[in-house]
Amino acid sequence: MHPFALSKADNTANAITAHAQDPKLAFIAGGTDLLGLIKDRAAHPERLLDINGLPDMAGVEALPDGGLHIGALARMSDVAADMEVRRRFPVIAEALLFAASGQLRNMATMGGNIMQRTRCPYFRDDDDPPCNKRRPGSGCSALHGLNRNQAIFGWSEACVATHPSDVAVAFAALDANVVVRGRTGQRSIPFTGFHRLPGATPERDNVLDRGDLIVAIEVPASAEARSSHYLKVRDRQSYEFALVSAAVAIATEGRRIRSARLAMGGVAHKPWRLTAAEAELRGASLDDSHALRSAIAKSFDDARPLAGNAFKVELAQRAALRALQTAGTRA
Amino acid sequence: MSESQECVAVKLEVNGEPRIITVEPRTTLLDALREQLALTGTKKGCDRGECGACTVHVDGRRVLSCMTLAAMQAGKRITTIEGLEHEGKLHPLQAGFIEHDGFQCGFCTSGQIMSAVAMIEEAKAGWPSAATADVRRPFTIADLSDAEIRERMSGNLCRCACYPNIVNGIAGAMAPG
Numbered sequence: 001m002h003p004f005a006l007s008k009a010d011n012t013a014n015a016i017t018a019h020a021q022d023p024k025l026a027f028i029a030g031g032t033d034l035l036g037l038i039k040d041r042a043a044h045p046e047r048l049l050d051i052n053g054l055p056d057m058a059g060v061e062a063l064p065d066g067g068l069h070i071g072a073l074a075r076m077s078d079v080a081a082d083m084e085v086r087r088r089f090p091v092i093a094e095a096l097l098f099a100a101s102g103q104l105r106n107m108a109t110m111g112g113n114i115m116q117r118t119r120c121p122y123f124r125d126d127d128d129p130p131c132n133k134r135r136p137g138s139g140c141s142a143l144h145g146l147n148r149n150q151a152i153f154g155w156s157e158a159c160v161a162t163h164p165s166d167v168a169v170a171f172a173a174l175d176a177n178v179v180v181r182g183r184t185g186q187r188s189i190p191f192t193g194f195h196r197l198p199g200a201t202p203e204r205d206n207v208l209d210r211g212d213l214i215v216a217i218e219v220p221a222s223a224e225a226r227s228s229h230y231l232k233v234r235d236r237q238s239y240e241f242a243l244v245s246a247a248v249a250i251a252t253e254g255r256r257i258r259s260a261r262l263a264m265g266g267v268a269h270k271p272w273r274l275t276a277a278e279a280e281l282r283g284a285s286l287d288d289s290h291a292l293r294s295a296i297a298k299s300f301d302d303a304r305p306l307a308g309n310a311f312k313v314e315l316a317q318r319a320a321l322r323a324l325q326t327a328g329t330r331a
Numbered sequence: 332m333s334e335s336q337e338c339v340a341v342k343l344e345v346n347g348e349p350r351i352i353t354v355e356p357r358t359t360l361l362d363a364l365r366e367q368l369a370l371t372g373t374k375k376g377c378d379r380g381e382c383g384a385c386t387v388h389v390d391g392r393r394v395l396s397c398m399t400l401a402a403m404q405a406g407k408r409i410t411t412i413e414g415l416e417h418e419g420k421l422h423p424l425q426a427g428f429i430e431h432d433g434f435q436c437g438f439c440t441s442g443q444i445m446s447a448v449a450m451i452e453e454a455k456a457g458w459p460s461a462a463t464a465d466v467r468r469p470f471t472i473a474d475l476s477d478a479e480i481r482e483r484m485s486g487n488l489c490r491c492a493c494y495p496n497i498v499n500g501i502a503g504a505m506a507p508g
Contacts, residue, residue: 006356031399031400081453090467094466098461101485102484102486
């Protein structure tokens with residue numbers, strides 16, 4: 001790793017000011033993504049600010065109104081093991097347990113998880129091939145290169161990468177909010193608006209600015225969260241990023257779907273919400289797999305596969321269907 | 332806020348003994364253990380958080396020492412493979428790996444054993460895994476099947492593919508008597 005300075009943040013306000021004033025400073029908490037990026041020469045911070053000691057950011061709290069508050073410094077393993085999370089929001093626990101390894105889940109924080117950068121092999125390649133995330137303006141090697149595991153929705157000529165987080169897909173389905181403290185105070189960013197599409201500026205993964213610190217993720221109470229499921233499809237059975245994944249939560253009346261929430265991972269630069277399918281699923285019977293499949297297909301009219309990943313269009317719809325049916329067994 | 336690219340002294344506890352190491356901010360815990368403290372039982376495989384060979388315990392939890400900065404571990408309790416034996420007696424997991432032939436070349440073994448020791452504690456604490464049929468239900472140590480062990484150990488790669496015997500070694504070490 002290149003040499004860098006390291007200091008420990010003593011309070012939140014000072015950490016935010018330091019980050020706002022110093023473009024070469026990066027926050028470090030779990031470090032599982034940042035240190036990998038530094039080793040792969042895909043990040044070049046000159047100063048790291050250790051935020052692990054900041055107060056009131058590590059807790060997981062099931063709120064009396066049925067919502068959930070997750071501190072940004074909570075470790076993935078602690079959130080996944082929490083009995084209230086498992087009972088009330090199984091899709092969150094499952095998404096976390098299907099991610100990374102036991103060791104990494106003990107280290108990685110929830111705030112860091114949603115900040116992790118793409119696993120696109122060109123972006124991570126320290127031979128420095130053209131990549132607009134590594135070096136803006138250098139081009140996209142994946143567009144006409146190895147693109148088996150790249151996006152099928154929302155990509156641009158500048159970038160076809162996908163977002164690697166599993167739990168972000170669950171948060172998008174549940175309309176969570178990212179609570180951010182910045183220079184002008186605290187604000188809540190709706191999860192589906194937190195990550196960006198690449199457009200002409202793929203070097204920006206999300207809408208955060210300098211001086212912004214994620215302090216928590218809040219999941220609102222919903223009728224659907226208890227009947228929820230996360231399905232991850234990957235090349236290996238364990239310890240691998242998703243080819244596609246589906247987070248589904250439903251509310252039912254008898255066997256009919258009253259409302260459904262569906263989001264997918266591995267298909268876009270951000271967790272991809274299937275809003276057209278959600279509208280179509282209202283009133284559908286869980287026992288009519290043909291109707292469910294047709295409803296899901298409504299969200300794939302605008303899929304644009306690349307040369308190497310047309311299989312994802314079919315795989316994603318089948319994954320969404322199975323996740324929906326599994327969530328149905330929990331209703 | 333103090334800040335320096337220079338070496339810093341870090342006080343921590345390693346295998347039950349207080350130690351002071353002097354490290355650059357970029358030094359990983361893995362390199363500090365191996366090169367400053369001469370604890371070479373912890374191995375450097377991929378150095379990218381992918382293989383698990385560098386697994387150690389920090390405050391009782393299994394972590395990857397290659398993705399951990401030593402300078403961020405002040406005041407922490409570190410346990411390495413060298414700290415597992417007790418009064419000259421091997422830890423049951425160490426004995427289990429020998430009895431069930433859970434290794435060939437041995438390079439991944441320290442990480443496998445450190446991972447397994449903490450993994451069993453996680454299961455005892457009721458943590459579910461991706462192999463758990465229904466995360467909504469409480470998990471008990473009696474639910475720790477071979478499939479559960481395989482899933483929970485998936486962060487430790489073995490290029491000799493001793494996986495069946497590794498699972499047997501862990502299951503054997505947990506068996507009563």
